Amino acid sequence: MRAYLIAMGVRTVCFFGAVIATGWLRWTMVALAVFLPYFAVLIANAVRPRALNVSTQRPPVAPNRHLGG
Numbered sequence: 001m002r003a004y005l006i007a008m009g010v011r012t013v014c015f016f017g018a019v020i021a022t023g024w025l026r027w028t029m030v031a032l033a034v035f036l037p038y039f040a041v042l043i044a045n046a047v048r049p050r051a052l053n054v055s056t057q058r059p060p061v062a063p064n065r066h067l068g069g
């Protein structure tokens with residue numbers, strides 16, 4: 001989430017910079033503002049999935065132990 005917000009902040013700066021800048025710098029900022037959302041989504045989704053059950057090697061516990069018996 002943090003990386004996505006940083007990328008969107010940079011995109012906002014590029015939009016404002018494209019208004020002020022001239023020449024090749026303007027077009028570079030426009031290109032960054034256009035393509036940054038795509039890369040931001042890729043970065044935000046590039047996380048390893050969490051394991052649902054990490055402890056599959058332990059034997060099950062008897063039910064009476066949980067019920068106080």
